Amino acid sequence: MSSVKTFYIIQTRIKKTCKKIPFFVEKEQKAGDGLKQIDKDSKQLWHVYLWTLSFLKPYKGKVILVMMSGFIITLSELIIPKFIQYFIETILPSRDFSKMNGLLLGLTGLITFGIILTAARNLWQRKLIEQASRDSQFAAFQQIRQLGFSYYEQHSVSETLSFVNTQTRAVQEIYRRYFPQFINQTLFIAISLYFMIQISILLTLIIIPSFILYYIFGPWLEKKATVYGRQSAEGFRTLQTKLYESLASMEELRILGYMNWDMKRIQKLHEQVRQDHEKNVFFAYLRGSNRRLTYYIGALATFGVGIYLVKNGQLTTGGFVAYILYYFSAMHMLTSIVTLLTEQRILTFQIEPLYHFMKKTPDIREPQQPILLEQVKGDIVFHDIDFHYPNHPPLLKGMNLHIRRGEKVALVGTSGGGKTSFLKLIGRFYDPASGVITIDGIDLRRLPTSQIRAAMGFVFQETFLFNMSVKDNIRFGDTSLTDQQLVEAAKKADCDSFIRELEHGYDTILGERGLKLSGGQKQKIAIARLFAKNPSIVLLDEATASLDSVSEQKVQQALHQTFKESTVIAIAHRLSTVRHFDRIIFIKDGCILEAGHFNELMRKKGHFYQLASDRSEKEAGVT
Template sequence: MNRQPKSHSLLQVYFWTLAFLKPYIWKLLLLILCGLIITGAQLVIPKLIQYFIDIVLNEQQSSAFMWLISFVVILVVFIITFSAIRNIIQRFLQEKASRDMQFSIYTHLRKLGFAYFEKHPVGESLALMNTEVASLQNLYRHLLPWMINNFIFSIISITLMVTISWRLSLILIPSLLLYYIFGPYLEKKASKYGKMMADDRIRFNQKVYESIASLNDVRANSAEVWDLSNVRSRHKQLNKMMIKTYWFAFWRGTNRRMSYFIGGVAIIIFGSHLSLTGQLSTGAFVAFLLYYFQTMHILTSVVTSITEQRVLMDQAEKLYEFMRIPAVVQEEKDTINIDKLQGYIELQDVSFNYPDSPEVLNQFRLSICAGEKVALVGASGNGKSTILKLIGRFYDPSKGSILLDGQPIQKLSFKDVRGNLGFVFQETYLFGASVRDNILFGKPDASEAEVVDAAKAAFAHDFITELPLGYDTLLGERGVKLSGGQKQRISIARMFIKNPPIILLDEATASLDTISEKEVQAALQKLMEGRTTVTVAHRLSTIKNYDNIVLIENGKVLESGSYEELVKRRGAFYHLSRGQKLEGA
């Protein structure tokens, strides 16, 4: 993703990330409450030990001892019960908040449409949906509620320490200062290299997948050494990051332990003196020591939590910036409802250019009557496929207007526009589901009879019935079990079952062999009957019977007319068509 200059702070990103918890605020408060109850129970334990040493042992009170044991058992039950509740709520918040974020990203991704995907690889979008969102689950599940609970725990614990001995409590200050000399630096380094290690692990796994997927090509080209070298290079980089991560993680832990162990030694020395001189009871001294180690561990862990959240915000920033990318095509709020178009299309002085690219269409004009078959021909790069994208409103023209049945296309909803269009692309995307489900993609609520009729109309029924499970046969990823011609006929069956008034064909037979092309062309001819059809053509044989052939050059109409008319003129189309292929100049 192209990084834009920052117009926001990480605090804004942080609050945006937390906004996904807003619908579950009561669950979050309940999670914090459970944490406070558990924390309170844990804070009582040192006081109980103080009571046991100073009262029960010194005064040999067996009845008090029994009450003390009973109270400890109740505390343990409380801690276990509320820990279980907390774990359930943590899982709920993690899954719900991350789900909402994923859906939000997915919804925005769909709004961005063609303009985004033509500039960004699919892998980048998948990383946003999976890697980045997954890393933020830790914020919802653990870091935020844990930090809040431990911050409160630290305040209460320090207060109890002061009530036991304010003089011993002063040792806490140099202990924390000792930690803060190197702590934040080591925390930041450990988190930074931890993130880099995670990124390198993803790259290594991708390389392993690529290496396995390309095994046949690697062997055929005797490139095993080259491929293994690339895998080793990725693994070497991963290993390097692992060493750095664990190195700083070791020193992070060592610095933390050294800081509160040194403070602990000081407390033992000074506390022993106070205890021996009668200024502090033995039980109070033991309780203070327990509070100290708990508090120091938690306070230093809070710093770790803040650092980890700071690193997480670097990852969340990618999501935040992505969500702020404006859609190139915006749907108007007040649209005209049209259930079924007649099929009249008009492009009036349309000009268009892709971002950072020269103009593709220049005051392009074309009128298409309902039911008319129009072919767009010309050299590559002259805007033929762009016209189909504009009609489907995947882009808006920079100048001029497009009318469908006399209505400006911007006045129609996306649903009405695309619900009345049937696209057949050069490469058909088939889902890894059954044949039936792939045909139902055109009309999900269609009956079994409609599915079969659509397949028959597309000349696909015969080969479908020959498949192992007929219409229930799973096609595999991208329809890998079918040939190119069979895939296209499934795509055409989708159009029959959808029954749109306008068909847009973008070189639908370009990648097929001659036999497959004839089969698909027969299905297309049947599909085009009674429908407005706009075809980007590459072979002369497919458009001889079209009502209008439009030759495009430099983004304008150079010639137009029926096949016979254009040939008689012996103009540019005549010379272009002599090679029987309509994409070369």
């Protein structure tokens, strides 16, 4: 492939990813739209927040325990101003200090109890948080599995990685920091307010006008800070996705010399995030100043009216001192709670895509009343199948085909004709738009997916190897497979000799994505996997395309010998491999144009003959 073409592909891929990310769309909107959007989104955000908290539901008992302890702890902390009030009002005038010992003892006991309970509460809280965090991460993984193949084909891996990493971390941050703090601080304010009202209703009412002042500028500043907070959160998300993508394509970028181009893109994004973050901090600071203004005006009013009340004997000095203590600590908490809520809101923005992702219903649903076959034999029928990819034009049109148990069928045809899609339908990676596919006479949609997957063996053109030993890559979770069976499978796939040459033989750990092996070697491991599984339906998508012709012949022979009983459907590019198949099916533009044995089709001099003649010019001596 020319480097210009590769460059174009990388660029289009990145553009496509970016389009899916709201940050880029957002940039095209006018600044004023942001504020309107915030109002509209508030309801939605609330749902996201509630969903986040729903992971705490299974631990209701523990949540109540933590909250009750929080209540007792706060009460024990807030009793101190009351103690001061009592000291000033009762002990000082009477100078009867004998009562002090008992009181001090009681206070010491209370504080000690508070400290012990705090330690216990923190432990319970931590455990609860860890459980909910684990559940949220598992739920995301579970959802990724459920959505399956079709989801991966429509979304980039970097986007999904962002869900699992950044966004679930944001969910966890809400449990770890924000939610517990929010509860504790709300309790603190509520109890302080209760004591304040108890001391003087009038003084408490005095604070209200100062809050009206806050609301003149407060909401506007709040929204501004939120708009930029959201933009910087989204920009950060985009940056993360871009970084993942950059890492994934590092090799291509380096080889093709596009490192600077990539670096510039990242720097540009970084700069945008920085600017939005600065604006967010600026408005957050103004908002803080506005709040502090309210706080001090309230304090001045409280002092003025409080002193007047003390002078007129409507309030005791002790009560006034205790009130002031409650006022300042409650206001301090209120300031912190507002900051907390704003930060929480920004986090909720970050979580929003994860929320939508989690609410997605899988395209492929497990049957409500599954039919479990005793044994899958491998008789496959396509009845009038129409199929298209989501939001794409029709691909397979009225396809009818019966592949008998044990039959060896080769699919050939023009590129983009629908061969791979045909295999995906048999594996139930997608459901057809209309028509029915049956296996052993049963609608594929009635069979449990686990049975379908267990009965089938796939080898795709692109092979994914896990970062584990060669042995485990072939075994693939099948613990019943003996070492001898494993080696036999490898021999059939013509990879035993090269595996033995590896540093630790079968125990060699293959690098991430099997980077230490060549394309052909990786494909051989995938074929060994197939031999080890010995499925009743074998689906091969140009499975030997990366092998040299000697290896290919060996492997093809082994495939024919081993899978005598199994149904084999193979997409073949090299026509040399299709001679021995029972039937060759020629697919073009989603339709079967020809079907028959090699010799029959060659005699017919139709589409297959044409294809064979075209390719024979390239593959000398093939036909």
